[in-house]
Amino acid sequence: xxxxxxxxxLIGLSVPVWLARLTAARKRHPESDLLWHQEVIALYTLxxxxxxxxxxxxxxxxxxxxxxxxxxxxxxxxxxxxxxAQWGPVFSRRRPNSSIRMETAVPLSAANPDAPxxxxxxxxxxxxxxxxxxxxxxxxxxAIVVNGKISGLLARHYPQHHFIQAEDIRRYKPSHKPVYxxxxxxxxxxxxxxxxxxxHISAHPEHKARWQxxxxxxxxxxxxxxxxxxxSMHVTLMRSVYYLQPEDLAPFFERSDCDFVSLQYGQxxxxxxRLRALLGDRLIMPDGFDPIDDMEGLAGMTxxxxxxxxxxxxxxxxxxxxxxxxxRFMLGAGDAARLSDHRHWYGAASTPLFRSAGxxxxxxxxxxxxxxxx
Numbered sequence: 001x002x003x004x005x006x007x008x009x010l011i012g013l014s015v016p017v018w019l020a021r022l023t024a025a026r027k028r029h030p031e032s033d034l035l036w037h038q039e040v041i042a043l044y045t046l047x048x049x050x051x052x053x054x055x056x057x058x059x060x061x062x063x064x065x066x067x068x069x070x071x072x073x074x075x076x077x078x079x080x081x082x083x084x085a086q087w088g089p090v091f092s093r094r095r096p097n098s099s100i101r102m103e104t105a106v107p108l109s110a111a112n113p114d115a116p117x118x119x120x121x122x123x124x125x126x127x128x129x130x131x132x133x134x135x136x137x138x139x140x141x142x143a144i145v146v147n148g149k150i151s152g153l154l155a156r157h158y159p160q161h162h163f164i165q166a167e168d169i170r171r172y173k174p175s176h177k178p179v180y181x182x183x184x185x186x187x188x189x190x191x192x193x194x195x196x197x198x199x200h201i202s203a204h205p206e207h208k209a210r211w212q213x214x215x216x217x218x219x220x221x222x223x224x225x226x227x228x229x230x231x232s233m234h235v236t237l238m239r240s241v242y243y244l245q246p247e248d249l250a251p252f253f254e255r256s257d258c259d260f261v262s263l264q265y266g267q268x269x270x271x272x273x274r275l276r277a278l279l280g281d282r283l284i285m286p287d288g289f290d291p292i293d294d295m296e297g298l299a300g301m302t303x304x305x306x307x308x309x310x311x312x313x314x315x316x317x318x319x320x321x322x323x324x325x326x327x328r329f330m331l332g333a334g335d336a337a338r339l340s341d342h343r344h345w346y347g348a349a350s351t352p353l354f355r356s357a358g359x360x361x362x363x364x365x366x367x368x369x370x371x372x373x374x
Contacts, residue, residue, distance in 0.1 A: 010039060010241075011048060019058045117142040118169065118176035124232075125150055125295070126317035130346070131181045133200040133321070135161060143172040144181075153295045157201060198348050199323035207300025214286040215304050219259040225284075226252070227301070227308040229263040229315035233292060242331060243311045246274045248361035251369035252309055253278050260284060261305060263315040265292035291315065320347035327368060329353050329361060 013021075018039070040052050040059075116139045121128050125147050132154055135144065140160040151163040164172070219225055231243035253260060261284040262275065275283050291298045292314070302308065302318050307325040310316035319326045330352050346352070353364050 011051075015051070015054045015058050018055055022059070114139045116140070116176045118172045118178045119144045119181050120169075120178060121145055121147075121181040123181075124314065126312075126314035128154075128181065129201065129314070129321050130317045132158070134181070136200075143168075143176050145169060149293060150295045153201070153299065156204070199321065201299060201318065201321035203299040203303035203322070204296050207296050208303045209300075211286065211289070211297070211301040212304045214289075215261065215284065218284050218286060220282070222257075223282075224258045224306040225261055225304065226258045227261045227263045227305045227310070227315065227319070228252075229265075229291075229308075229310040229313050231264070231311055232313045233266045242329075243313075244329060244361045244365075246271055246278060248365055249309060250278055250362065251366040253282075254369070256282075258282070261286075261301070263291050263298070263301070263308065263310070265290075265314070316346075316350070320350045323347075323349045326350045327353055329355065329364060331355050 010018075022039075040055050119135075119138070119142060121131075121144075128146050128150060135142075135154075135158045138161075141162070143162045143164050144154070144158075145166055145168075146154060146163050148165055151165075155161075155163050162172075215225055228249060230246060230249060231240075235243060252258075259282045260279055264271070267275075272283075272285070286301075289297060289301060291301070295318075298314075298318055299322065302315075302322055302324055305319070305324055307327065308315060308319040309327050309329075310319070311329045316326050316328045320328075326346075326349055328346065328350050331354070353368050355361060355364050
């Protein structure tokens with residue numbers, strides 16, 4: 001396939017041109033049916049429902065015999081990014097619509113609220129950090145399946161639990177009731193649910209001291225230190241609508257009283273050059289900093305920052321968990337379920353910057369930089 005479309009490219013593409021592109025792609029790549037699903041759902045997510053319906057109609061007319069299952073955005077994302085039904089050995093049925101079946105869940109008010117749980121997590125590291133605040137509310141001795149990169153960080157904060165890898169699940173299945181981490185909020189919490197605590201993650205003093213010294217050496221004295229992250233590591237077309245380009249942050253970068261610390265994992269040489277053109281010497285990239293494989297290091301660096309600008313990624317979730325002010329770029333349409341109580345989902349330190357249909361990320365940044373940026 002050609003280079004992936006950005007969300008703005010997708011919005012600007014006419015339906016006939018879009019169809020011609022997909023038809024040509026399908027001749028070379030059978031997986032373009034999945035790309036079709038991604039692009040249509042991306043349009044819905046951005047708020048362009050009418051255009052998405054026109055694309056759907058055009059594709060059906062062009063491919064009348066094509067199998068087009070009614071797949072949800074969550075299912076497509078799982079097929080693209082997390083292909084294995086990795087919890088098959090634990091549950092006899094697949095998890096529908098990101099929630100276990102009600103018959104497999106028992107509220108905490110049931111007969112044995114102190115029974116240890118087997119807490120499963122199939123989402124990213126940021127999601128695991130965001131939901132970790134629930135771990136103070138479940139029975140001690142529960143087994144928590146997490147990404148190995150954050151097991152040490154979480155074990156330091158929640159020593160009453162066992163943090164394990166997926167291959168260890170069978171040891172705990174007979175004695176621990178399985179539940180998904182995200183479902184703790186819906187199935188294992190009193191209602192109405194309280195706001196998240198202001199902080200539930202803190203930096204290790206040694207890591208904080210290391211990065212404090214590095215920033216003192218690299219930053220201009222008196223300047224505020226602002227972390228930023230514009231995308232996730234894994235970018236597909238459907239996911240790309242949630243992410244920014246370096247130039248989208250230019251309204252913030254114009255502040256001469258701030259130095260900007262890159263929290264971007266997987267940052268390419270080309271992205272670095274674009275950032276350097278925008279920021280010059282105010283782009284801070286400390287040697288040895290690894291924001292994806294060293295979670296204690298990321299926590300230590302985040303603790304040294306005055307604020308963070310980020311798409312809805314690990315960098316934003318870590319800052320929220322630590323109580324560091326975050327300006328989080330989010331899609332208004334895609335996150336409609338979370339609009340009613342943003343603080344409950346993301347913490348009191350998080351300020352949402354919502355993008356609606358017709359907006360560009362640059363426009364959102366420009367308004368925020370002039371209206372809400374302190």
